[in-house]
Amino acid sequence: MTATRIDGKAFAATVRGKVADGVRALKDSHGITPGLAVVLVGEDPASQVYVRNKGLQTVEAGMQSFEHKLADTTPEADLLALVAALNADPAVHGILVQLPLPKHVDEAKVLAAIDPAKDVDGFHVLNVGLLGTGQKAMVPCTPLGCLMMLRDHLGDLSGLNAVVVGRSNIVGKPMAQLLLGDSCTVTIAHSRTKDLAEVCRRADILVAAVGRPEMIPGDWIKPGATVIDVGINRIPAPEKGEGKTRLVGDVDYDSAAAVAGAITPVPGGVGPMTIACLLANTLTAYCRANG
Numbered sequence: 001m002t003a004t005r006i007d008g009k010a011f012a013a014t015v016r017g018k019v020a021d022g023v024r025a026l027k028d029s030h031g032i033t034p035g036l037a038v039v040l041v042g043e044d045p046a047s048q049v050y051v052r053n054k055g056l057q058t059v060e061a062g063m064q065s066f067e068h069k070l071a072d073t074t075p076e077a078d079l080l081a082l083v084a085a086l087n088a089d090p091a092v093h094g095i096l097v098q099l100p101l102p103k104h105v106d107e108a109k110v111l112a113a114i115d116p117a118k119d120v121d122g123f124h125v126l127n128v129g130l131l132g133t134g135q136k137a138m139v140p141c142t143p144l145g146c147l148m149m150l151r152d153h154l155g156d157l158s159g160l161n162a163v164v165v166g167r168s169n170i171v172g173k174p175m176a177q178l179l180l181g182d183s184c185t186v187t188i189a190h191s192r193t194k195d196l197a198e199v200c201r202r203a204d205i206l207v208a209a210v211g212r213p214e215m216i217p218g219d220w221i222k223p224g225a226t227v228i229d230v231g232i233n234r235i236p237a238p239e240k241g242e243g244k245t246r247l248v249g250d251v252d253y254d255s256a257a258a259v260a261g262a263i264t265p266v267p268g269g270v271g272p273m274t275i276a277c278l279l280a281n282t283l284t285a286y287c288r289a290n291g
């Protein structure tokens with residue numbers, strides 16, 4: 001079998017188009033432009049790229065983008081003061097503090113300081129609790145994008161065996177909650193899971209979010225399964241020339257694509273959906289705050 005390639009790039013463009021339509025309608029009817037504030041502390045190169053892309057796509061969708069770049073020596077109190085100011089700013093409807101934060105900053109404290117209604121990442125404990133109890137929450141962007149692709153490809157997910165490899169707060173745990181909400185039978189596996197290969201082979205839906213390049217080979221995959229690869233890992237690519245690198249997922253694409261029914265590529269799968277869902281969450285935050 002050769003798997004269907006799930007085109008996250010095209011899907012994300014559709015989502016962004018729908019957000020832009022919604023933003024235009026809001027401007028026409030209420031003269032309002034939703035705003036997203038992104039806070040970056042420090043100079044992590046990967047975070048800088050993400051933040052730049054977020055800003056560009058926010059503006060492309062017709063929304064206001066507010067970027068706050070702080071030195072990596074910024075005291076925690078200053079960051080908390082900025083979050084408080086953004087909470088109080090009526091032009092800001094969504095707030096995202098890029099992670100990871102420098103070691104001297106208490107991440108949990110900063111996330112807890114964000115107004116839950118503006119928490120477009122869905123990382124505030126209130127939103128985590130709302131999601132976990134099946135109530136209306138702000139939902140973390142990456143798992144939301146994965147769920148949208150799964151629903152689009154499979155339709156009803158009810159009763160399917162879903163295995164999520166990875167237990168992070170950003171992806172693994174909320175992904176499991178979302179799949180449970182769609183009535184899947186969910187297993188969360190991780191680096192300590194016994195016989196991980198066997199666990200993965202039971203999955204009708206396999207979501208890989210471990211951050212280890214090409215860790216999951218094709219022979220861990222049930223024939224016909226739908227595979228969502230959240231990993232974005234940069235590895236050396238000497239075949240492209242000295243010092244060159246390439247991006248790979250957590251799944252070994254070629255061997256997996258020979259067995260799976262459908263699979264997301266890296267790049268061009270989950271990645272573009274994350275920012276598209278961030279824009280969608282910003283519009284949602286505006287709409288919920290304004291009835």
Ligand code: GUN
Pocket residue numbers: 096097098099100121141142170
């Ligand atoms: N760092 C990596 N992924 C994310 C994300 O989805 N949100 C934030 N705030 N930081 C991240």
